[in-house]
Amino acid sequence: MARPRKTTDQSSTVSVSLRVDPAIKYAIDIAARIQKRTVTGVVEWSVEKSLATVQMPIDFMVAGKKSPELPESESVIEAVKDRLWSPDDAIRLVRLAFEFPSLLTFEESLLWESLRLSPPFWRFTPLVVVEASPWKNARLDVITKYWPELTRRVSESGKIVQVTWEDVGLPTPYELEERKAQAIEDGGYYQDVERENEALRNENKALRSLTDSLKTVLMKIDPKTAKFKKEDLPPQL
Known part of the structure; x- marks a missing residue:
């Protein structure tokens, strides 16, 4: 049984068609023999070496009134391997847009x-x-899920579009709070709290009654011993 072919996103490599000068093609063949690599291996190695010499632009953003600190220069291949690359189109764009x-x-x-x-x-x-920030703030799962629809809308309108909670099929923060409150109420949370408060009030009344009884007994035995400070009594609820 034939195995299904991997899609571009699933494959670890992608196919690229190039047109080069015949002399360069011959040089690649010679390099492949010297390095005992395939032609593809030599091209990939050469491209990676070249990308290491191309520097990314220094983009920075001013936060507040502080003077911006210029980041250190880095090569294209370093930036891609370190932060920019993702097999997901949407995540790649968010990372590139935020960084550069x-x-x-x-x-x-x-x-x-x-x-x-x-x-x-x-x-x-x-x-x-x-x-x-794609790392601290972005909800990448939502972005990825809605990405095909967003690209379609932007492509058709040719301008910036704003996506609503309804568009992505998610409740608004206000609706979430309402659901939480309803779930708490349905679960009997408030009733449990009220029962606990009532039990505490009853215990407090019992303690005050016991304290009053004890004071009465002590007054009969020794009036000096029966002197209570107000803070010694349990508080009223």
Whole structure:
């Protein structure tokens, strides 16, 4: 039985078609013989070596009134391996947009702004760019699930779109609080609390009654011993 082919997202490698000068192709063949690699291996090795020499732009964002600290320069391959790469298209865009917004295309900028302005995609709505962190704030599972629909809407409208809670099929924070309150009420939480308070009130009354009785007895035996301070008595509920 033939195995099903892996999709691009499932495969560990992707196919790339290149047109190169015949002399360069011959040089790749020679390098493959020297390094005892396949032609593909030589090309991949060469590209990775070249990417290590290309530096990412230094993008920074000013948070508050503090002077920005310029990050250290890093190569493309370092940035990709360290933070940018993900097999998921949506997550890749969010990471690239947050780290290097100057590298976004116009279409990617529309998608990014649509994400930033839509509360369902965040734990708390980012008021400034520095709060739109894919690691600390973004709800990546929601973004990934809605990504095909978001790209379709942005592509068709050609502008920024705002996604609502209803669009992604999630309740609003207010609705969540209502559900929690209803669940607590249905579970008898408030009734249990009231019963506990009533039991405490009854115990308090019993203690005060016992204290009064003890004071009466002591007054008959020794009036000096029966002097109680107000703070010695249990508080009234």
